[in-house]
Amino acid sequence: MPNHYLKWVYLIALSLLWGSSFILIKKGLEGLTPIQLGAVRVLITGLFLSAIGFKKVKQIKQKQWLWIAISGFIGTLFPSILFAYAETEIDSAIASILNSTVPLLALIVGITFFGAMFNKQQFWGVLVGLLGSALLIFAGASLNPGQNYWYALLPVIASLMYAFNANIIKSYLQDISALGIATGSFIVLIPFAFGLLLATNFFDADNLSNAVVQESLYYVLVLALLGTALAKIIFNRLIQLSNPVFSTSVTYLIPVVALFWGVIDGESFNSYQLGAGGVILLGVYLSNRKRKLKKS
Template sequence: MSEQTRKWVYLILLSLIWGSSFILIKKALVGLSPVQVGGLRIVFAGSFLLLIGFKSLRSITVAEWKWITAAGFLSSFFPPFLFALAQTQIDSGVTAIFNSLVPLNTALIGTLLFGAIITKKQILGIFVGLLGTVALIAAGMEFSPNQNYWYAIFILLSAMGYAFNINIIKKHLTHLSPLAVTTGSFAMVIVPAFMILIYSGFFTEVWSNEAMHMPMAYIFILGIVGTAIANLFFNKLIRVASPVFAASVTYVLPLVAVLWGIWDGEKLNAYQLIGALIILLGVWMVNKKRKAPKTV
C-alpha cells in the first residue's frame, strides 16, 4: 500500500472510530460521573497498550521522555476528562463539531511555537473557523437553553491539547514507532488516572453495582478501540502526513457523531448547522496550503 493510500485509510478509519466515541461517552455518563468516565477510559486504554507495547518503550531515550510526557498529558490525560465533563451539558454531535477546531489550532500553534510557515489563506481560515465557533455557540445558547454552552470551553481546551500533541510528535518523535509513542504517552498518565479513579469512589460505589456494568462496557469499548487502537492509527497517520492533514480527521468525524446523535434523539437546528459549515470551511481553508514534496 502506498504512503498516499495509507494516510487516507487511516483518516477514514479514525473518522469512523472517533466519530462513534461521543455517543459512547454519552451512554457511559448515564451511570458514571465525568471523572469516572475519563479515568476509566485512560486505565482501560493504558492497560491494553502496556500489554501489547511494553517492549517498545526501550526505544525511547531519556531525553525523549519529556516530549512523550508532554504529549501524554496534553492528548491522553486531560481530554478524556474534559470531553466527559462537556457532554454532561452539550449534545454529543455538537461536541464533535466543536472538536473540528483541531486543524485550526494545529496550524496556529505550529506557526507560533514550532516554526511552521502559514499562508494568508490559512490565517483567514483560522478566523473563519473562529467565526463559525462563535456562531455555533450563539445558536446553541439561543435555541437550546437547556444546554450550557459555556461547557464548550472544555472542548476547546481539548482541541488545543490535541493540536500541541500533533506538533510535538511531528517535530520531535516521528523517528519512534507509533506503538512506542502511544504506549509511552499512556504509561505516563495511567497512574494519575488510576489514582483519580480511586478517589472518585468508583471501586466502592460503582464496581459492585450491576446497573453500572453496561456503562462500564461502553467505556471498555471506548478505551480499547476509541482510544488505544485509534491513537496507534493516529500516530501512524502523523508519520506519513503533515500535521494539518492529520488533524483533518475532524472533517468526517462530526458527520459520524451527528448521525449517531440523531439516531439517539438529538436535534441540530439550522443555525447550528450553518455554524458547523462555517467551521468546516475554515478548516478547508487552513488545509489549502502550499504543497510540500512529501506531505499534503
C-alpha cells in the same frame, strides 16, 4: 489491496471510530462521573497498549520522558476529562464539531510558540474556523436554553491541548515510533488514572455492583479499545500510507458520524447549528488546502 485503496479504507474506519467516540462518552456518563470516565478510559487503553507496545518504549531516551509525560497529560488525560465534562451539558454532536478546530488551533500554536510558517490562506482559514466556533456556541446557547453553553468552551480548551501535543510530538519526539510515544505516555498516565479512580471511590463494591455503572463501563471499554487504542494505531498507519494532509482530512468526516449518532439518540440539531458547523469545516479546509503553484 493496493495502498491507494487501503488508505481510503483506513480513513473511513478512523472516521467511524472517532466519530462514534462522542456518543460512547455520552452513554458512559450515565453511570460514571466525568473524572471516572476519563480515568477508566486511560487505564484500559494504557493496559492494552502496554501489552502490545512495551518493547517500543526502549526507543525513548531519558531526556525525552518529560515530553512523553506532557504529551500524555495534554494529549489524552486532560482532554478525555474535559470532553466528558462538556457532554454533561452540551450534545455529543456539538462537542464533535468543536473538536474539529484542532487543525486550526494547531496552526496558531505552531506559529506562536514553535516558529511555524504560515500564509495568507491559512490566516483566513483560522479566522473563518474560529468564527464558526463562536457561531456554533451562540446558536446552541439560544436554541437550547436548558443547556449551559459555557461548557462548550471545554472542547475548545481540549482541542487547544491537542494542538500543543501535536506540535510537541513534531518538535521533540520525531525520532520515536508512534506506538512508542503512545505506549510511553500511557504508562506514565496509568498510576494517575488509578489514583483518580481511588479518590472518587470508583472501586467501592456498591458502585461496581450497580447495573447502570456496569453498563457504562461496557461503553467505556468499547471507547478505550476501539476509539482510543485501535484508532491511534490506524491513524499512525494512515500517515505512513499517505501524508499528513490526507490523514487529517478525517476531521471533515468525524462530525458527520457523530451527528448521525446524536440524531439517532434524540439530540436536537437544526440548520443554524449545521451552518455554523459548516463554517468551521470551511476554515479547516482553507487552512489545510495546498496552494496551487502558478505556471510561468
